Amino acid sequence: MRSLTWKLTLVILGMSLFSIASVFLLTRWVTVREFDRLVNAQARADFIEQVTTYYQNTGSWQGVMNALPGRRPPPDTQNPPPAQPPREAPYALLNQQGCVVVPSGPFRLGDCPAVRERREPLLLDDEIIGTIIKVRELAGRGPLEEAYLLRTNRALFYSAISVTLVAIILGLIVARTLIHPLKTLTTAIHALKAGELGQQVPIQSEDELGELAHAFNQMSSDLARANQLRRDMTADVAHELRNPLHVITGYLEAMRDGVLQPTHERLAALYDEAHHLQHLVQDLRTLSSADAGELSLQREAVLPQELLQRVHGVWQTEAQQQQIALRQQAAVDLPTIDVDPERMMQVLNNLVGNALRHTPSGGQITLTAGRDGASVVLAVRDNGRGIAKEQLPLVFERFYRVDPDH
Known part of the structure; x- marks a missing residue:
């Protein structure tokens, strides 16, 4: 410098x-x-x-x-002049x-x-x-x-x-x-x-140097938040993997030692836990593909009403068990939308699953499909406790959870 x-x-x-x-x-x-x-x-x-x-x-x-x-005056021989002035x-x-x-x-x-x-x-x-x-x-x-x-x-x-x-x-x-x-x-x-993430520098002016300092502060904050989310994700994945592995290991050790017999129910429980592990691994693989830009979408023309009906059918029984009203509303004459139906189902299922976890008994969840200008909007609304205003900008951060216990 x-x-x-x-x-x-x-x-x-x-x-x-x-x-x-x-x-x-x-x-x-x-x-x-x-x-x-x-x-x-x-x-x-x-x-x-x-x-x-x-x-x-x-x-x-x-x-x-x-x-x-x-x-x-001119020279005079009788009266000589003085010296010529300079x-x-x-x-x-x-x-x-x-x-x-x-x-x-x-x-x-x-x-x-x-x-x-x-x-x-x-x-x-x-x-x-x-x-x-x-x-x-x-x-x-x-x-x-x-x-x-x-x-x-x-x-x-x-x-x-x-x-x-x-x-x-x-x-x-x-x-x-x-x-x-x-x-x-x-x-x-x-x-x-x-490795000292979250560094901040003072913004001392509003010129290009001030913009540079602001950009650095934003980048540093994003890196610190991403690092924290990565740590949380690692802990969450470890927690999610530990439970089914603990169940599978416990059953297998008991069967190996002759404490438990391999009955149909116990084998079914092992299968469910193994399927849960497979689901977690598939989610991680999907996330990795999305990060690498290799996630393929199988687009096709789908009616919005059909997506709502499929999601409603998946969650209707669980909603009834929790005494939560699950309704669907679709505007008339909606056009078909060009989407990947399986990915859209995954998104809607995640939203409805979150709504069921955070809506109390006697509450209501509504699946809606309507127009917004030339677009079609699918929405999941509930009357649960909601999300704090300051947390709304973070809900689409990877692995971010409003409630860390869920």
């Missing part, structure tokens, strides 16, 4: 790492791209504001180069005549380029006062921008590490939560294998 725990943990961790790495890279890419866009948009807005303010104050573009931070606005400014008054890149001061792409009119009070041309993106980032991106990347990295640790912890918790019921179930299965 430990290996399965780690497998689940590694799967969860792998999926988490893949997701975290994907989110980290995508977030970093989007952040850098949008930040660069923001910087360029801010540079454009600052450039437009500076040159527009200058024109608004002076009414012309003359000397505009001196008003821009980091810009200078950064230059990525825009060129053209006056109303289309000539360059603020150079940038290939656009030199005084040139009148015919470029139409990337041109943007410059307005002041709805009047075009010039044109700006975007030459390039802002070259590089300043120290502040680089520091901001560094802090952002560091925060993303720390977040990824934190999420990874959380994923490991959650992976272990989820794996152990899933594995714990399986470990409990495995322990119960080993105990069941060792």
Whole structure:
């Protein structure tokens, strides 16, 4: 189970790492791209504001180069300029005549380029006062921008590490939560294998694991009940065989020792007990054939009334001796049914025999045959003490007896 725990943990961790790495890279890419866009948009807005303010104050573009931070006029041999600043606005400014008054890149001061792409009119009070041309993106980032991106990347990295640790912890918790019921179930299965029937495991959820635990509990209960029924069956068979064998052995020993003479009555008693043994053996053989799926049925068309009459004839005398009324009722115009008459007689005889054992004197047993939709229903009803409600689901269990003494 430990290996399965780690497998689940590694799967969860792998999926988490893949997701975290994907989110980290995508977030970093989007952040850098949008930040660069923001910087360029801010540079454009600052450039437009500076040159527009200058024109608004002076009414012309003359000397505009001196008003821009980091810009200078063309070289002058008499007054050498200071060193070129590291950064230059990525825009060129053209006056109303289309000539360059603020150079940038290939656009030199005084040139009148015919470029139409990337041109943007410059307005002041709805009047075009010039044109700006975007030459390039802002070259590089300043120290502040680089520091901001560094802090952002560091925060993303720390977040990824934190999420990874959380994923490991959650992976272990989820794996152990899933594995714990399986470990409990495995322990119960080993105990069941060792012969400790009736093992039960707690049902901790209503998902597939809960269904598995419920199925195991049901199987374990069925095995325990089947084992108990097998033991009861063995005891019942031994009890049923012991009585006739005891009678037969007693008679034979007495006849062998000359204590009793082999009269007709005593031989008849021995025959009856031997016949009873044969009947028990035949029942066991029938049960074995049914378990193996080899029980053959000789089906034929039979009238339900005929089955009731045969059963009534078999038990009528015994019912009268016990002062129990045995009646039969059959609906009119019942169709024939396709059954094995001998097996049906065996079933009905068992039901009537049980009814006679549990119906007091003065009681009543009724054999009925009627319709239920397209089916024909044969029933044996009595007014005996009946079967407790909680025992009804068990009456068709093999060898189950409501009253162990009968």
